[in-house]
Amino acid sequence: MSSSASSSDGLSGGAVGTSGGGGSISALFSSSDSRTSLGGLSSSTDSPVQPSGSPEAEQPGAEAVDQIVVSDESGDVISIDVRDEGEQANLSEIQGYNWAPYEPRTHATRFQWGNDLGDLVERTKIFGDEVEDGLLRVKVCASNERVCHGKGAARLEFFYVYACLFQDLGLTVPFPEWQMAVLRQIQCAPTQIHLNAWASMQAFDVLCRAAGLTPTMPLFLNFYKTRPTTSKGWVSFLGANKSLFTLYLASYKGFKIGFFKVAIPGKGRKYIFDEQNRPKFPLYWTAFPPPTDAWAEERLTPAERADLAVLKTLPDKIPPRRLMQCLRSPDLPRAVYDIMARTTVSNAEFLARAKSRRREEDTAEEVAPLQSVPAALSTGRVPATAAPIGASGVVSRPRFIVKPPGSPTGRPSKKNRKEETFRSLVDALLGGDVRLDEEVSFQLGPRVTDILKDVSEEEALRTAGELTLWLVAVYTKFPHPDRSRMESLEKELAAAKMELSEVKVSASDLKIQFDRLNDIKAKHAKCAGLLKAAEDRAKAEQAKTSEAAEELRKLQRRFDDLTLEQMAAAESASDWQKKAKEFQAELRVADEQVFAQYEAGFQSVVDD
Incomplete structure (x- = not known):
């Protein structure tokens, strides 16, 4: 990367300047509202942080602030977007990710402040040498962001990455083309596959470089298949045709909360997108990625088949952790051949190559491997006395220690x-x-x-x-035993003891996890019993409700019948009332006629 700082390309406002070619900073992005500066690495905001992906969180303006950090490892000038900085407890949960496994949905990141991410960037190489300053940038996450979240309403494309990819495995962004092709083939985002799967890909890359082979997606997937499940949070590679590597770590701890974002401004899309403006790998998690089978050998090109024939001669279960350490060796093939010889004694070819390379080991320089730098968890600056100070004035990473054969040492070999x-x-x-x-x-x-x-x-x-x-x-x-073989066995024994201690620690962790799982199973069984009892009670109440409804229907039918009878009786009574009135009228007429007859008869009697 070049050492000239660029504008934020829409991510934030302000101006940044550098002096000279060493990446020294003359001005920083600043804002009167956020009061964020690199010098003290402190920040205080007066307004609540909006959820990531919301329009308020992604709009450019005076409140958007970038921190500029010079990486000790690479000398790169890296911008850190801190617009979502801080742990606000009032941020609502982002909905719509019930499909995601439980753990990715519940773990928040520890990189919620610019100083935490700045400590990581200073000590770890994030971007490759081909990336120009400012074309890609790192970004902190809000407290309600999860690694399985998508773009949402964000203005710029981005993708999540784990810090362990850079600290432990030595990866840089952009990833190698064949690794991006693997992600595209299995339809998984960079954080959707397990760190041991990333270690297998990185170890495969180191192995091919040492052997003079060309790593490709079909060649790698010839050894692996995937079987994603909804219960497991991350996708792993399963050995198919040959167990090429062992696990990097039996129990990889701490990586779940160590994620941050890599934002892709317009000019940086050339590193992540192809000529058709399509991403070279899934930027965000895929809901229910499909299983993939091992790449058939018949589908390989002739060059890939030739490389596959070489890879099949290698020993099984190569430790990828040792291969990662070979990245710092001045002679990568020799270091890899030594690992091959220690892995198996039956491989005569690699054993002979390793012996020929160790022929002058008594006069060769002794090189101590570089250990990975752990992630900085504190929010303060690392003291100046914690490590040697480089020319740029910041803490430098440990380098190779070269010891000549005649150098004095405090303790005998x-x-x-x-x-x-x-x-x-x-x-x-x-x-x-x-x-x-x-x-x-x-x-x-x-x-x-x-x-x-x-x-x-x-x-x-x-x-x-x-x-x-x-x-x-x-x-x-037989004058002397093979001392080199004895020393090799002693080294293997020491490595085996170390691996055994790691396995013991992993076993204890697994026991704790199993105990927790048994507790969860017991609670689940108890809840299942309570649920069954509740279902039985609900069924009984439902039966009673059905009986009451049936009785109500019967009463309704009886009421309807009685209503009809009442209406019929009312009609009959009305008819009888009419007849009674008619009879009364006839009776009055008859009375009048009888009275008239009596009166006429009485009158006739009087007249006579």
């Missing part, structure tokens, strides 16, 4: 200690102060006594001399 012990033992036994006939006695059994009873002293001395000569002859034939 293991070989010298063994020789001194041997010489002191010889002096003690042959110094003349000890007589074996006075110190050592033998008790012979009856059968040996019977055999030796007729042996004369002359015969015994002659036989003892002959046996001594035979012993000298045998020792002359």
